[in-house]
Amino acid sequence: MSAETVEIDDGELIRRSVHDPEQFAVLFDRYAKQIHLYAARRLGTQAADDIVAETFLAAFRRRGTYDTSFALARPWLYGIATTLIARCRRQEERLLRALSRTGVDPLPEALADTVARRVTAQGRERELAGALASLPRGHRDVLLLVAWEDMSYEEVARALDVSVGTVRSRLHRARKKARNVLGEEELP
Numbered sequence: 796m797s798a799e800t801v802e803i804d805d806g807e808l809i810r811r812s813v814h815d816p817e818q819f820a821v822l823f824d825r826y827a828k829q830i831h832l833y834a835a836r837r838l839g840t841q842a843a844d845d846i847v848a849e850t851f852l853a854a855f856r857r858r859g860t861y862d863t864s865f866a867l868a869r870p871w872l873y874g875i876a877t878t879l880i881a882r883c884r885r886q887e888e889r890l891l892r893a894l895s896r897t898g899v900d901p902l903p904e905a906l907a908d909t910v911a912r913r914v915t916a917q918g919r920e921r922e923l924a925g926a927l928a929s930l931p932r933g934h935r936d937v938l939l940l941v942a943w944e945d946m947s948y949e950e951v952a953r954a955l956d957v958s959v960g961t962v963r964s965r966l967h968r969a970r971k972k973a974r975n976v977l978g979e980e981e982l983p
Contacts (some may be wrong), residue, residue, distance in 0.1 A: 805868035811863045819858060822868055823851050829869075830876050833944055837880050839890065846883075850876045870953035873944065877936050877954060891928035895921050926976035934969040937962055 803811075805822060812819035827847055834850075852869075853875050854861075855878075861871065897959035927935060933955070938953045952959045 797948055804866035806861070806863035806866050809868060810863045812855075813859055816855075819851075819855055822854070822872070826869060826872050827840040827851065829944070830872060833873065833939075834876055834880060836943055837939065838883050842883060843926050846879050849879050853879070865953075867950075870946070873940060873946065873950070874954035874956060877940070881932060881936075888928050891924045895925035895928060897921075922977050923973070926973040929976065930969050930972060933957075934965045935974070937965040938969040938973075941966060 805946045808818050808821050830850055831843050831847045834846035854872055937951055947963045948959050949961045
């Protein structure tokens with residue numbers, strides 16, 4: 796990758812990729828690892844490989860419709876990935892319900908390790924997984940994009956194609972429900 800390519804914003808890369816498809820590979824290099832980690836946390840590592848491939852294939856096919864005034868394509872890519880993950884929602888919910896029942900996380904980087912660091916009491920992973928499984932998909936998507944991917948409300952809104960107000964209300968409701976399930980006064 797040349798020094799010039801590193802300095803080009805995502806919107807410009809996408810614009811250029813319409814006539815020079817190889818330019819799109821830079822976006823893959825920039826974001827594939829992040830998208831993979833997000834998908835792996837949601838669905839497991841094997842499914843994440845497919846989600847990443849499908850995300851970038853869909854983005855490549857739709858690159859001609861991307862609004863290049865947005866310099867950062869990250870929210871757009873996360874939006875595509877989240878939509879694809881929604882198709883696998885039943886599998887995700889089964890995984891979270893199994894974790895809730897057994898306490899055994901089959902993921903290499905355990906969901907419990909990532910989220911439970913913020914929960915002080917031991918043995919809360921099952922309850923947390925159960926709380927996540929019980930959230931409506933839209934609320935869970937918002938909560939996980941904020942908590943795992945450290946996305947701003949504006950980025951989440953763009954990724955999920957909803958208003959910032961919707962992101963705020965979904966996040967508030969998701970945290971409230973998780974607090975109720977966990978019996979916690981505060982949840983990060």
